Amino acid sequence: MLIADLETPALILDLAVLERNCAAMAERAKRHGVRLRPHIKTAKSAEVATIATRGQFGGLTVSTVAEAAYFAAHQFRDLTYGVGIAPNKIPALAAIQRKHDAVINIILDNVATATAASIAAEKEHSAFSVFIEIDTGGRRAGVDPEDSELLAVAKAVAESKSLKLAGVLSHAGHSYHARSVGEIRRIAEQERSGVVRAAQRITAAGLPCEIVSVGSTPTMVYAERLDGVNEIRPGVYTFFDLDQVGLGVCSEDDIAVSVVATVIGHNRRSNRILIDAGALALSKDLSASEFTKNVGYGLIRPVPGTVLPASNLFVADVSQEHGMIAAADDELPWDSLSIGAKVRILPNHACLTVAPFDRYYVDRGDGTAKVVWEKIRGW
Amino acid sequence: MLIADLETPALILDLAVLERNCAAMAERAKRHGVRLRPHIKTAKSAEVATIATRGQFGGLTVSTVAEAAYFAAHQFRDLTYGVGIAPNKIPALAAIQRKHDAVINIILDNVATATAASIAAEKEHSAFSVFIEIDTGGRRAGVDPEDSELLAVAKAVAESKSLKLAGVLSHAGHSYHARSVGEIRRIAEQERSGVVRAAQRITAAGLPCEIVSVGSTPTMVYAERLDGVNEIRPGVYTFFDLDQVGLGVCSEDDIAVSVVATVIGHNRRSNRILIDAGALALSKDLSASEFTKNVGYGLIRPVPGTVLPASNLFVADVSQEHGMIAAADDELPWDSLSIGAKVRILPNHACLTVAPFDRYYVDRGDGTAKVVWEKIRGW
Numbered sequence: 001m002l003i004a005d006l007e008t009p010a011l012i013l014d015l016a017v018l019e020r021n022c023a024a025m026a027e028r029a030k031r032h033g034v035r036l037r038p039h040i041k042t043a044k045s046a047e048v049a050t051i052a053t054r055g056q057f058g059g060l061t062v063s064t065v066a067e068a069a070y071f072a073a074h075q076f077r078d079l080t081y082g083v084g085i086a087p088n089k090i091p092a093l094a095a096i097q098r099k100h101d102a103v104i105n106i107i108l109d110n111v112a113t114a115t116a117a118s119i120a121a122e123k124e125h126s127a128f129s130v131f132i133e134i135d136t137g138g139r140r141a142g143v144d145p146e147d148s149e150l151l152a153v154a155k156a157v158a159e160s161k162s163l164k165l166a167g168v169l170s171h172a173g174h175s176y177h178a179r180s181v182g183e184i185r186r187i188a189e190q191e192r193s194g195v196v197r198a199a200q201r202i203t204a205a206g207l208p209c210e211i212v213s214v215g216s217t218p219t220m221v222y223a224e225r226l227d228g229v230n231e232i233r234p235g236v237y238t239f240f241d242l243d244q245v246g247l248g249v250c251s252e253d254d255i256a257v258s259v260v261a262t263v264i265g266h267n268r269r270s271n272r273i274l275i276d277a278g279a280l281a282l283s284k285d286l287s288a289s290e291f292t293k294n295v296g297y298g299l300i301r302p303v304p305g306t307v308l309p310a311s312n313l314f315v316a317d318v319s320q321e322h323g324m325i326a327a328a329d330d331e332l333p334w335d336s337l338s339i340g341a342k343v344r345i346l347p348n349h350a351c352l353t354v355a356p357f358d359r360y361y362v363d364r365g366d367g368t369a370k371v372v373w374e375k376i377r378g379w
Numbered sequence: 380m381l382i383a384d385l386e387t388p389a390l391i392l393d394l395a396v397l398e399r400n401c402a403a404m405a406e407r408a409k410r411h412g413v414r415l416r417p418h419i420k421t422a423k424s425a426e427v428a429t430i431a432t433r434g435q436f437g438g439l440t441v442s443t444v445a446e447a448a449y450f451a452a453h454q455f456r457d458l459t460y461g462v463g464i465a466p467n468k469i470p471a472l473a474a475i476q477r478k479h480d481a482v483i484n485i486i487l488d489n490v491a492t493a494t495a496a497s498i499a500a501e502k503e504h505s506a507f508s509v510f511i512e513i514d515t516g517g518r519r520a521g522v523d524p525e526d527s528e529l530l531a532v533a534k535a536v537a538e539s540k541s542l543k544l545a546g547v548l549s550h551a552g553h554s555y556h557a558r559s560v561g562e563i564r565r566i567a568e569q570e571r572s573g574v575v576r577a578a579q580r581i582t583a584a585g586l587p588c589e590i591v592s593v594g595s596t597p598t599m600v601y602a603e604r605l606d607g608v609n610e611i612r613p614g615v616y617t618f619f620d621l622d623q624v625g626l627g628v629c630s631e632d633d634i635a636v637s638v639v640a641t642v643i644g645h646n647r648r649s650n651r652i653l654i655d656a657g658a659l660a661l662s663k664d665l666s667a668s669e670f671t672k673n674v675g676y677g678l679i680r681p682v683p684g685t686v687l688p689a690s691n692l693f694v695a696d697v698s699q700e701h702g703m704i705a706a707a708d709d710e711l712p713w714d715s716l717s718i719g720a721k722v723r724i725l726p727n728h729a730c731l732t733v734a735p736f737d738r739y740y741v742d743r744g745d746g747t748a749k750v751v752w753e754k755i756r757g758w
Contacts, residue, residue, distance in 0.1 A: 007444070007467060009758055041699060063700045065386070083700045086641035086655050087719050088386060109644055112718040139649040140701060173698065262465035265488055270518040276465050280734050281758070284663040319552065320420060320730050321442045321462045322519060339491040340466050351699050355659050356735050358757050378737055379388055379660070 003369045004303050004342050006361060008262045009281035011353075012344070013048075013360040013373070017256040018238060022052045025220065025237050029056070032226040037061050037080060039215060039235025042351045045360065045375040046074035052238055061215070061233045065092045070376040072100035080105040080169070080213075082233065084133060084141050085113060090120035097126060105166055109133040109143045114156035114163065121162035130157045131169040131213065132202075136194030137187065138173040145198040154202045154209075167211030168202065170195045171233070175218040177290065181248055188219035196228035218249045241350040242299060246291025252299075257354055258344040260303055260361075261323060263337050273325040273337050277345060278318040283352035294328040298345040298353075304367040306342065309333050315345060382748045383682050383721050385740060387641045388660035390732075391723070392427075392739040392752070396635040397617060401431045404599065404616050408435070411605040416440050416459060418594060418614025421730045424739065424754040425453035431617055440594070440612045444471045449755040451479035459484040459548070461594075461612065463512060463520050464492060469499035476505060484545055488512040488522045493535035493542065500541035509536045510548040510592065511581075515573030516566065517552040524577040533581045533588075546590030547581065549574045550612070554597040556669065560627055567598035575607035597628045620729040621678060625670025631678075636733055637723040639682055639740075640702060642716050652704040652716050656724060657697040662731035673707040677724040677732075683746040685721065688712050694724060 003012055022038075029036040038052040041063035049060055049071060059078035062068050068079050069092075077100060081093065085106040093104050106128050108114055114130070121128050132153050135142030143150045157165045172191040178184045191214050202209040214226070215233035217240075226232070239257045240250040259281050265274035279297075288295045300313035310333050316326035323345070325332070337343065347353035355377055361369035382391055401417075408415040417431040420442035428439055428450060438457040441447050447458050448471075456479060460472065464485040472483045485507050487493055493509070500507050511532050514521030522529045536544045551570040557563045570593050581588040593605070594612035596619075605611070618636045619629040638660050644653035658676075667674045679692035689712050695705035702724070704711070716722065726732035734756055740748035 005467070007471060007758075008465060083655060084643040084653060086387060086643050088384070088641060092386060110718065113643070116719055135646075135648070139646065140698065140703065141644045141646065141653055144648065262467060264463040264465050264492070265520045267514075267518065267520065269514070269523065274463060274520055276462060279662075279664070279731055283658075284665075284731070285658070286663075319519065320734075324519070339489065340495055352658055352663070355699075356757060378735060379386075 001369045003260065003361060003363055003367055004305050006260050006369055008260050009277040010260045011357040011360050012258055012260055012363050014256045014363050016365055017254060018048065019051055021237055021240060021254060021256060022054065025234060026055055028220060029232055034226055034229055035231050037231055037233050038238065039082060039233050040071065041067065042235045042354065043238050044377060045373050046071065047373040048238060049076055064379050065089055066376055066379050068093060068104055069096050072096050072102040077102040080131065082107060084108055085117055087113065087116035087120045090117060091124055094121065094124035094126035103129055105129040105131055107131045107133045107169055109141055109153065110149065111152050111156045114153055118160035118163050127162050127164060129166040130163045131167050134168050134170040134195045134198045136170045136172055136191040138171060140173055142170060145194045150198055150201060151205050154205065154207045158207045165208050167209050167213060168195050168198045169213040171215040172219045173216065175216045178218060178247060181222055184218045184222045185224060188223035191219055192223065192226055192229055217244060218247055221249050236350055239350040241347045242288035242295055243349050246288045255346050257350055258301065258346050259353060260342055260344055263339055263341045266334060271330055271332060273332055275323040275325060275343060276321060278320050278322045280320055280356060282315060282318060282323065282345060282347065283349065285349040285352045288348040297323065298347055300325055301344045301346055303342045303344050304363060309336050380748045382639065382740060382742055382746055383684050385639050385748055387639050388656040389639045390736040390739050391637055391639055391742050393635045393742045395744055396633060397427065398430055400616055400619060400633060400635060401433065404613060405434055407599060408611055413605055413608055414610050416610055416612050417617065418461060418612050419450065420446065421614040421733065422617050423756060424752050425450065426752040427617060428455055443758050444468055445755055445758050447472060447483055448475050451475050451481040456481040459510065461486060463487055464496055466492065466495035466499045469496060470503055473500065473503035473505035482508055484508040484510055486510045486512045486548055488520055488532065489528065490531050490535045493532055497539035497542050506541045506543060508545040509542045510546050513547050513549040513574045513577045515549045515551055515570040517550060519552055521549060524573045529577055529580060530584050533584065533586045537586045544587050546588050546592060547574050547577045548592040550594040551598045552595065554595050557597060557626060560601055563597045563601045564603060567602035570598055571602065571605055571608055596623060597626055600628050615729055618729040620726045621667035621674055622728050625667045634725050636729055637680065637725050638732060639721055639723055642718055642720045645713060650709060650711060652711055654702040654704060654722060655700060657699050657701045659699055659735060661694060661697060661702065661724060661726065662728065663697065664728040664731045667727040677726055679704055680723045680725055682721045682723050683742060688715050
């Protein structure tokens with residue numbers, strides 16, 4: 001079957017771009033002398049994980065219990081569950097460790113969680129490797145590197161019989177709002193120095209802190225030095241998206257995933273072309289709008305084997321299963337986008353667009369949809 | 380298992396509220412003398428469909444091919460696929476009709492689609508019942524009631540051997556942005572008169588137009604008269620949500636679905652409580668913000684059997700699997716929302732929040748999660 005003949009909406013993945021993105025990040029990791037533990041929440045696919053871990057130690061970062069179970073079942077046995085652990089998830093994670101002889105590293109940033117996780121793990125006759133989450137400026141989760149709580153958490157973990165202190169970890173999420181490459185570089189250095197400082201304080205207190213791990217695609221693309229760090233965990237670089245283009249982290253040619261949709265209507269009164277991909281197929285993420293005008297819920301591009309006379313088309317509005325295409329200059333190519341025509345939509349935020357789909361149709365450059373990769377979703 | 384012990388994020392459904400909402404809409408349909416064909420894209424569940432069609436003729440409205448296949452397999456054999464048909468979906472829909480002896484009504488608003496659908500249906504040795512979509516002011520899809528295209532479309536459908544003209548249909552989506560009950564009533568009358576006018580023009584041209592169908596929860600709650608209409612297709616009324624509360628269409632007590640999440644962190648520097656429900660579990664829909672301050676990605680409420688000292692908590696920000704709770708007065712109840720505590724999040728837009736989940740935990744008023752209803756999702 002040709003990609004141009006897929007039933008829509010469908011998710012397609014450009015294999016050559018994926019491989020190039022993964023090779024480039026592996027090269028960066030090598031240059032910095034750090035190991036790469038890709039955050040696979042973006043792709044949620046064992047095939048993508050295999051490509052992303054080529055030449056690496058094989059560890060992954062995951063974001064849900066469902067991902068942990070899926071990747072462990074697909075022979076990925078060293079997983080960091082990269083969301084602050086809810087103690088009630090310990091039984092499910094312990095079961096995955098047992099069933100697949102896997103190691104699931106959990107993350108936490110406070111004594112109450114350390115205590116609850118320790119008790120829950122003990123109840124399961126299980127043990128967990130723990131990373132302490134460090135806030136290096138993102139202001140989402142994590143303990144400040146200078147906070148007295150840091151050593152209290154490290155001590156609580158180190159003293160638990162069912163927990164093992166593996167290291168420290170951060171995610172510089174604020175790099176997603178940087179206004180220049182210079183600012184991304186400053187955030188990368190802030191992340192590096194913050195997490196290294198936290199590790200120094202823990203080891204100075206006589207506690208172990210073997211792994212010093214940082215994340216985020218923008219900071220990993222532009223970091224100038226990673227001294228003291230030995231693991232990186234970027235994720236969206238596997239696919240990239242319009243938000244990363246807007247940030248200056250990649251070019252549009254680096255975007256590996258897009259949604260194929262079909263033209264279902266022409267609304268000349270509102271000057272919109274309707275497609276069958278809406279809020280569920282694209283997500284309501286508007287992140288790229290922070291940097292770019294006329295991007296809406298995604299940019300319109302031709303499907304392989306077709307031509308589109310305009311490059312200024314975007315999804316201006318969505319309802320649940322409808323998308324409304326507008327043109328930046330209000331000149332829509334009605335004839336090219338006739339009823340039944342197919343288009344591709346480049347995503348604002350690949351992680352959210354990809355999430356609800358069950359599979360990728362893999363474009364190997366021949367315009368066919370013969371190769372299908374199933375993926376995990378949900379929780 | 381208690382709802383308070385569910386692994387999170389989880390979707391819960393209050394059965395008593397669902398039944399009350401469905402009974403109220405059935406009563407409205409009865410009062411207006413119209414049949415009710417619920418739009419089941421909100422719930423995507425056979426059990427909900429059974430309750431929503433109690434005492435009705437059993438027809439449903441669906442929004443995806445996956446829903447059509449699922450509901451046909453669950454004995455719902457009269458389905459209107461309520462998104463302008465993409466001709467490439469005809470083979471899949473024809474297969475569903477054959478396999479389940481079902482009738483799938485398709486909708487379209489232009490001659491090109493009518494022609495393509497006719498050819499595609501003929502190729503499948505199949506026939507489809509067709510509704511012509513009418514734009515009564517929503518400016519999404521549909522032909523204007525006064526447009527000359529209307530009769531051209533009706534003629535194209537009526538002359539096709541594989542299509543049967545069943546009627547006209549509209550969805551007053553602009554009612555979602557009304558600023559008062561009076562405005563919703565005006566839109567309801569605009570919808571009614573527009574679709575009735577379209578039906579009159581078709582029948583005056585000697586063509587059949589048996590069913591005159593209107594939709595949208597706000598207009599169906601407040602419509603004063605539905606003369607000339609014989610079918611209604613509201614959907615979100617089954618569950619309601621914060622957007623409908625903001626519109627004045629329901630009260631918060633009418634919201635039947637919510638997401639249960641667990642507190643995973645306290646960030647006192649940013650004055651946020653972290654939970655394990657983020658952009659994927661809640662959606663990035665911000666619709667309720669059009670009407671209400673401090674609602675963010677959803678309001679925080681207690682889970683059954685627990686107490687929450689504050690009613691002004693909301694999800695102020697989300698990332699993929701993280702939610703950040705803020706308080707309207709910046710006074711967070713840190714002690715009540717300790718690590719591991721559970722909360723419920725009322726959704727902004729139930730359709731989008733519910734979509735990615737695989738199941739409902741049904742709250743029958745006893746605080747347990749013993750009853751589980753599976754649902755369909757995806758495409």
